[in-house]
Amino acid sequence: MQQDQQTIGSYLFFKWVAIAAVTVIITFQALTNTIPRAGLIYDYGGLALTIVTGLIMDALRRRGRVNPAVTLLFLVTDQALITLALYLTGGPENFWWFLPVVLIFIAGYLFNRSIVLLLTLLASLAICLDFGLEYFGLIPHFHMSYSPLEYWHNPMYLFDYLFAMITLYSLGALISSYFSRVMGQTTAQLQHNLQASETNRREVESSRKALLNIMEDLDNARTKLEQKVKERTQELEQIKIELEQKVKERTLDLEESRKAILHMMKDLKEDISKMQALDRMKTEFLSMVSHELRTPLTPIKGYLSLLTSGKMGEVTPAQSKALAVLTRQSEHLHSLIDSILDLSRIELGKPIPLSKEPLAMPTVIEETVEAMKIQAAEKQVRITTEIEPNLPTASGDVIKLKRVLANLVGNALKFSPEQGEISITARRVGNALQVEVRDQGVGVSADSIPHLFEKFYQVDSSITRAAGGMGMGLPIAKELVELHGGRIWIESAGLGLGTTAIFTLPVV
Amino acid sequence: MSKKVLIVEDYPATSKMIAEILEMEGFTPLIAPDGNSGIEKAKSEKPDLILLDIMLPGIDGLEVCSRLRADDATKNIPVIMVSVKASTEDVKAGIGKGANGYVSKPFDPFKLLEVVKKHLGTT
Numbered sequence: 001m002q003q004d005q006q007t008i009g010s011y012l013f014f015k016w017v018a019i020a021a022v023t024v025i026i027t028f029q030a031l032t033n034t035i036p037r038a039g040l041i042y043d044y045g046g047l048a049l050t051i052v053t054g055l056i057m058d059a060l061r062r063r064g065r066v067n068p069a070v071t072l073l074f075l076v077t078d079q080a081l082i083t084l085a086l087y088l089t090g091g092p093e094n095f096w097w098f099l100p101v102v103l104i105f106i107a108g109y110l111f112n113r114s115i116v117l118l119l120t121l122l123a124s125l126a127i128c129l130d131f132g133l134e135y136f137g138l139i140p141h142f143h144m145s146y147s148p149l150e151y152w153h154n155p156m157y158l159f160d161y162l163f164a165m166i167t168l169y170s171l172g173a174l175i176s177s178y179f180s181r182v183m184g185q186t187t188a189q190l191q192h193n194l195q196a197s198e199t200n201r202r203e204v205e206s207s208r209k210a211l212l213n214i215m216e217d218l219d220n221a222r223t224k225l226e227q228k229v230k231e232r233t234q235e236l237e238q239i240k241i242e243l244e245q246k247v248k249e250r251t252l253d254l255e256e257s258r259k260a261i262l263h264m265m266k267d268l269k270e271d272i273s274k275m276q277a278l279d280r281m282k283t284e285f286l287s288m289v290s291h292e293l294r295t296p297l298t299p300i301k302g303y304l305s306l307l308t309s310g311k312m313g314e315v316t317p318a319q320s321k322a323l324a325v326l327t328r329q330s331e332h333l334h335s336l337i338d339s340i341l342d343l344s345r346i347e348l349g350k351p352i353p354l355s356k357e358p359l360a361m362p363t364v365i366e367e368t369v370e371a372m373k374i375q376a377a378e379k380q381v382r383i384t385t386e387i388e389p390n391l392p393t394a395s396g397d398v399i400k401l402k403r404v405l406a407n408l409v410g411n412a413l414k415f416s417p418e419q420g421e422i423s424i425t426a427r428r429v430g431n432a433l434q435v436e437v438r439d440q441g442v443g444v445s446a447d448s449i450p451h452l453f454e455k456f457y458q459v460d461s462s463i464t465r466a467a468g469g470m471g472m473g474l475p476i477a478k479e480l481v482e483l484h485g486g487r488i489w490i491e492s493a494g495l496g497l498g499t500t501a502i503f504t505l506p507v508v
Numbered sequence: 509m510s511k512k513v514l515i516v517e518d519y520p521a522t523s524k525m526i527a528e529i530l531e532m533e534g535f536t537p538l539i540a541p542d543g544n545s546g547i548e549k550a551k552s553e554k555p556d557l558i559l560l561d562i563m564l565p566g567i568d569g570l571e572v573c574s575r576l577r578a579d580d581a582t583k584n585i586p587v588i589m590v591s592v593k594a595s596t597e598d599v600k601a602g603i604g605k606g607a608n609g610y611v612s613k614p615f616d617p618f619k620l621l622e623v624v625k626k627h628l629g630t631t
Binding site: 291294295296297298299300301302303305306309311334 | 519521522524525526528529532563592613614615616617618
């Protein structure tokens with residue numbers, strides 16, 4: 001329908017142009033007396049009718065009332081009007097008979113082939129009818145003043161004229177149809193391309209819309225995310241402020257603690273250096289004391305020896321007994337002084353001189369027991385020895401080991417009850433020679449055992465005071481045994497259950 | 509003529525004790541209470557043997573020994589160190605200064621006597 005309206009629009013445009021051209025030409029001919037003025041009424045009347053039909057068609061077109069039948073009707077009407085106009089203006093005398101060709105040509109170009117053929121046929125019939133009717137005098141002939149009458153009286157002329165016109169109409173129809181087809185194809189191609197590009201455009205548009213949607217979604221998501229980030233950032237900022245506050249508080253606390261600790265450390269350092277100085281003084285004092293004590297001991301022991309030898313005069317049995325006690329006590333004093341010296345050496349980290357020679361443990365035990373016999377007898381304590389036969393030989397310093405054993409037996413004696421018993425056993429245990437000194441004395445509590453080898457440690461000051469002792473014996477014994485590569489320890493079932501002191505020496 | 513033994517010792521009881529035992533055995537003991545007098549007596553009396561304490565007022569026994577050894581008049585006199593210092597280093601130090609023997613205090617007088625006799629070749 002749209003197509004029809006456009007086509008009819010185009011047709012009407014050509015028609016107005018043609019009407020204007022014909023009006024101008026006729027008026028010009030009338031003014032120049034080329035055509036008789038009397039016939040003008042028919043010319044203008046025909047043109048007016050044509051204009052009226054054109055206006056009606058245009059009105060119908062504008063209202064959308066056009067269809068193929070109406071179009072055909074108008075086309076036929078126009079054809080008829082042109083034919084009538086040509087008849088009225090001279091019929092066969094009028095050389096405007098080619099005007100229908102223009103109509104056919106336009107219609108052929110604008111409308112389909114069947115319409116064109118119909119128009120061509122109608123135009124041909126119309127011209128034949130007019131020429132025939134006029135020739136045979138069935139309708140009146142309007143004679144043109146300037147044209148020779150013999151034209152339309154001559155059948156040959158008429159026939160030629162008709163033949164030329166019909167040929168012209170047919171050619172117009174063919175040519176315009178051909179153009180219409182070619183143009184139609186081009187149009188169809190264009191149409192097709194247009195449709196394709198339209199499809200593309202729609203696809204692009206839908207893609208664009210989809211893209212816009214996605215972008216919108218993304219934008220929304222971004223906004224939400226930004227909001228969340230903002231919230232989190234605020235929370236974090238809050239937390240950071242709180243943490244900073246806490247850190248500040250803690251830092252202040254720490255600073256105070258640090259100051260306190262520094263102060264304490266300073267005090268401690270002072271204390272430590274004081275203690276170290278005291279310790280050094282003590283050690284130096286011990287060393288000095290032992291040397292100083294040894295000096296008077298030299299003449300004491302010397303004169304005792306001289307007296308005992310009888311070289312300074314006869315000695316009575318009672319004096320001899322007294323001298324024996326003196327000798328023994330001076331020996332004890334000597335050993336105590338030596339212990340102090342050993343201790344000071346240990347304290348100062350000086351090596352204790354140690355001679356390593358083959359050592360028969362049975363002899364060491366026997367001689368020690370012999371030396372302590374009188375002391376034991378005073379307390380009525382019995383000392384028994386149990387020595388494994390074929391005891392292997394050890395290596396070491398006899399004097400030092402005697403001192404270790406004497407110390408252990410001395411301790412046992414100190415803490416033994418009257419009429420108690422001390423048993424000394426020696427045997428091989430694995431790769432070591434093990435000596436045990438067992439007493440039936442007060443024993444040692446489990447708590448005290450680890451402290452027994454600490455210097456100046458007193459298990460119970462009241463007992464030790466009664467028993468006499470400086471608390472140096474075990475530390476020195478430990479040092480001496482370890483110098484020999486052995487071990488020393490104390491075992492006790494508990495208070496009142498006796499004590500066993502044990503030391504080992506590696507077998508050579 | 510009995511042999512002279514010089515005792516350089518600052519503790520009188522000890523020097524007297526040693527002198528007594530030496531007299532008993534027929535030696536002539538001489539006593540010097542400090543290092544300087546010890547060196548002087550060694551030069552003037554020409555003793556056959558010197559018993560030298562290490563811890564002495566003024567110059568100590570080790571220094572005395574060095575000086576004795578440095579002097580032609582005294583360098584051949586046997587010197588026996590007698591000291592409360594009894595550690596291995598002390599003994600080594602003494603021998604290093606030219607001492608012939610070493611006895612640690614307190615000692616058995618008869619053992620000292622044995623050492624003296626051994627060095628004088630009178631056993």
